[in-house]
Amino acid sequence: METIPKNRMFEYRDDTMKFVREQYNLNTPARINQAIDILEDWIKKQCHFGKTDFSREYLERAIIICKGSTEKAKKKLDKTCTFRTLMPAFFEIHNPRDLVKEYDNIVIDGFLPKLTKDHYRVYVLRNIGKRFESSFSNYYKFTIMLCEYLQRYDYCNGILVLFDYRETNIMELLKNISIMELRQALTIVVEGFSFRIKGLHFLTSSKTIETFINMVVKQVLNEKLVNRIHVHKDISTLKEHIPLEILPVEYGGKEKSMEKIHNELIDELSTKEFMDYLQEMSAAKTDESKRQTDKFYEQYLGTPGSFRSLSVD
Structure with a gap:
């Protein structure tokens, strides 16, 4: 693609596409098209893939996420498809409103519309819960849905994550987290979608944050x-x-409130266009009986049900 398509949720700086492509020596249409061609040809030869007709825009974003490496993009696509097969519960298609309704008085989250000066997208999760009466299983499914949206529509240099725990009872939060379930969800996010996470920022004055981070x-x-x-x-x-100016008003910034950002995100995820896209992507699984080698399991997954440490670019 020659320009970044307009999107209702995301804004870009004037030089975002040029900046991101130049970092990975993909600064001409010929170079990016050559990389996409290589990835497209490889996908067509993967007999264990349930879907081989990914759009060229999708493949370009996969290459950008993988720092311009077609080899890393191949592994990323293989992992994402495999995780859809091995952990299907995280990829179930639900109305996003149904997934988040039990967290209405607990979580307000969303992507900031504007990028940082170095073209990073910021995700903010404001946790306002004092007590937690349910697990976070549906929220993890919602998080995977957010990843699908990012992969489909965004074009950036990576992700900055902000957890606002100023109003949170962290010890109560700790009691409701399943380490295994969280590990599986993060494995999909970091290993499968391969998003480059520049930083994880926790905003809280509570001394128990150290316990939360360690445990x-x-x-x-x-x-x-x-x-x-x-x-x-x-x-x-x-x-x-x-940057202060891209933060929501409640953080002293110039952006609209987190509540409005969150509501607009739910509206966007609930559109027929995105629901149809999720249905289309549900075919992007693997048929392991047709895989030509078991090295994928040995290298990335280990034994069934266990997950090795996440790798980050």
């Missing part, structure tokens, strides 16, 4: 991503990583 976060992430964790007691240090 939960460090159990499911590898050392490289653990080293990208930042804890902020207030906004003053947060703005060193995320």
